[in-house]
Amino acid sequence: MKEEDWRVLKIIEISMRYYEWVPMPEIIKKTKLDKKEILYRLKILDKFKLINRSSYGYRLSHRGYDALALNAFVKKGIITAIGGKLGVGKEGDVYNILLSNNREAVLKFHNLGRTCFTRGKRYRSYLADKRHISWLYASRLTAEKEFEVLTDLFPIVKVPEPIEQNRHAIIMGKLKGDELKRVDLKQLDIDINKLFWGIINEVKKMYELGYIHGDLSEFNILIDEDGNFTIIDFPQAIKIKEDKDEKLKLNKLPGEFKVDIEFYLKRDLENLLRYFKKYGINENLDAIYKYIVEK
Ligand SMILES: Nc1ncnc2c1ncn2[C@@H]1O[C@H](COP(=O)(O)OP(=O)(O)OP(=O)(O)O)[C@@H](O)[C@H]1O
Ligand SMILES: [Mg+2]
Ligand SMILES: [Mg+2]
CATH class of the missing domain: 1.10.510.10 (Transferase(Phosphotransferase) domain 1)
Structure with a gap:
């Protein structure tokens, strides 16, 4: 993926605050790329299943959101490799990763709304006054929340070490067992x-x-x-x-x-x-x- 591909993807991400489906004119306006180039970039993003499309426009897929978080970690020089899946929870997937200092760690993606929202009630206390929550927003919020809790508790309580957080993803120390x-x-x-x-x-x-x-x-x-x-x-x-x-x-x-x-x-x-x-x-x-x- 080229820099322009990421740019188009990020513009779609940002515009999802205002649109359920981001229309082409909005993408043109925000990326300042011409339509032909954008269509080409969208084709690539679509091929990797990072976006969904409809007659109204485009939106980020769950995979696209994962890719943006992963890309941010790589660009910051935190992650050097991603390995196999450790576990699939109800709310997110956990992967083995390698940090740039050669230390093993795990990456947990929070994916609310990918499955049903049965646990919704528990989140109500901090989502209560935010109407029209998208899975995007809700997933990021839960990741931020988990990271904050780990930061408050570690190392006094026996919990994983919080290392980094971006969007709906957190990196934490890898545990044996x-x-x-x-x-x-x-x-x-x-x-x-x-x-x-x-x-x-x-x-x-x-x-x-x-x-x-x-x-x-x-x-x-x-x-x-x-x-x-x-x-x-x-x-x-x-x-x-x-x-x-x-x-x-x-x-x-x-x-x-x-x-x-x-x-x-x-x-x-x-x-x-x-x-x-x-x-x-x-x-x-x-x-x-x-x-x-x-x-
Ligand atoms: N820091 C870690 N080190 C090693 N393995 C981990 C770590 N964090 C999570 N795992 C593994 O991944 C699984 C899922 O993690 P976690 O329970 O945090 O996610 P979850 O999606 O909320 O799961 P659930 O649906 O059970 O609530 C764990 O049961 C564990 O096997
Ligand atoms: Mg669990
Ligand atoms: Mg859980």
């Missing part, structure tokens, strides 16, 4: 009770820093063969203070926000208790909840 869900803890030479309390203590630290994970379960904790664990996947994290402010703005009684915090935190804890019950850990939800929220 597998999802708890896919590991048989009995096969590991570890103290399961210690692991459980280790995770609970991370949740407590997270809470003290003002966050609730919001989707904590055996799917979002990675563990290596030595029993070292890391908590991942933060786009839906709940910022305790922000929630408080939001509710106060809506003229709710101060007591009411506590209900939400308690609900989300207890739901996370219930997931953990359910998982660890299979390994003979029988702790009481209210007692653990109290342990986390008290100073």
Whole structure:
């Protein structure tokens, strides 16, 4: 791809703030290229499936958005190679990458709207007042959110190191190990009770820093063969203070926000208790909840 191809693609990206389908006259006006050249560039972009077209005009495809983020990382000299897919989540794909300092890392694309928007509710707190949200905007917002949370938590809490963010993509430190869900803890030479309390203590630290994970379960904790664990996947994290402010703005009684915090935190804890019950850990939800929220 040539510089002009990227230019046309970026103009389409920018114009999508105003158009569902960006019309040709707009592309001509903004790129200052002539129509013949633009048509040629669009053909290339179309060949790589970076755009979609209709009778109204052109728009960025999900792949096109991925390409723009990737190109930005490459141009900044951050990424030198991209490898295989590590995982396909409901909201995005995770790839192995190589940084320019030869360090391995992972790249996570947030792709909201590619699948259905069933998790929409969780995002409502920060998308509430933005009408007509496009997947483009929503995906970028969740990536920014996840990056911000990781930045606030790392390295105090055991989470991946945040490295870079661009558009809907974040680069973070690569972790060894597998999802708890896919590991048989009995096969590991570890103290399961210690692991459980280790995770609970991370949740407590997270809470003290003002966050609730919001989707904590055996799917979002990675563990290596030595029993070292890391908590991942933060786009839906709940910022305790922000929630408080939001509710106060809506003229709710101060007591009411506590209900939400308690609900989300207890739901996370219930997931953990359910998982660890299979390994003979029988702790009481209210007692653990109290342990986390008290100073
Ligand atoms: N920093 C990392 N290092 C190694 N592997 C990772 C890392 N981050 C994510 N993964 C892998 O990619 C998978 C998907 O990542 P993550 O859970 O963050 O994305 P998601 O799309 O939100 O997934 P879900 O649909 O489960 O919510 C993880 O389950 C894990 O296997
Ligand atoms: Mg996940
Ligand atoms: Mg997730």
